[in-house]
Amino acid sequence: MGTYYEWVADLDVTEHDAPEVGRRVVEALVARGVILPELSPDAALGGDGHPAGPAWADTVEASASGESPWGVQVRVGRAVQDGGQFDVGSVTCPRCSATREFFGPPEEFGPTCSDEEGMGQFYAAAEAWSEGDAGSEADLECRACGVATPVVEWRAGGAALSCLAFVFWSWDELRPEVLRWVADATGGHRVASGSGKI
Numbered sequence: 001m002g003t004y005y006e007w008v009a010d011l012d013v014t015e016h017d018a019p020e021v022g023r024r025v026v027e028a029l030v031a032r033g034v035i036l037p038e039l040s041p042d043a044a045l046g047g048d049g050h051p052a053g054p055a056w057a058d059t060v061e062a063s064a065s066g067e068s069p070w071g072v073q074v075r076v077g078r079a080v081q082d083g084g085q086f087d088v089g090s091v092t093c094p095r096c097s098a099t100r101e102f103f104g105p106p107e108e109f110g111p112t113c114s115d116e117e118g119m120g121q122f123y124a125a126a127e128a129w130s131e132g133d134a135g136s137e138a139d140l141e142c143r144a145c146g147v148a149t150p151v152v153e154w155r156a157g158g159a160a161l162s163c164l165a166f167v168f169w170s171w172d173e174l175r176p177e178v179l180r181w182v183a184d185a186t187g188g189h190r191v192a193s194g195s196g197k198i
């Protein structure tokens with residue numbers, strides 16, 4: 001079975017500002033009735049979350065089950081947001097904009113249909129970054145232009161490195177305006193989003 005989730009990450013917030021910006025986003029979602037202000041251990045997997053509020057249905061195009069989702073968990077601190085069982089799908093170099101796809105047909109990607117080496121390099125650099133490393137361990141080298149740049153500057157398909165993220169537990173796919181609500185509450189930061197399953 002597993003549990004599905006949607007995540008929204010703030011790509012611009014600093015580590016210092018993340019707790020405060022997280023509070024502002026929670027306030028905005030509470031004001032819309034999407035979540036409740038209190039925290040509950042039943043609203044998130046592996047932590048506390050804000051239970052879904054009366055207006056949760058406004059956040060999804062269609063609800064598969066029709067039942068209220070669990071709630072929204074605020075993650076503060078450097079972390080890799082991704083799809084859980086669905087790994088990062090691609091990475092794009094910040095310097096030359098070349099995209100390295102991690103999944104494809106067996107003719108190109110072999111029997112696993114995936115680029116395990118490329119994904120491994122991404123996650124190794126991402127882990128170094130999340131542990132606070134600002135050195136070359138946290139760099140990712142581009143196959144196209146040959147230049148190594150900090151992994152946090154790369155764009156990732158289906159994943160994001162950020163200091164602040166919101167995990168919508170047991171939630172159906174979010175409508176695009178929810179991303180705008182979050183971005184507005186952060187003060188206009190760029191946000192990334194994705195779906196996952198644990």
Ligand SMILES: [Zn+2]
Pocket residue numbers: 093094095096097098142143144145146147
């Ligand atoms: Zn490049």
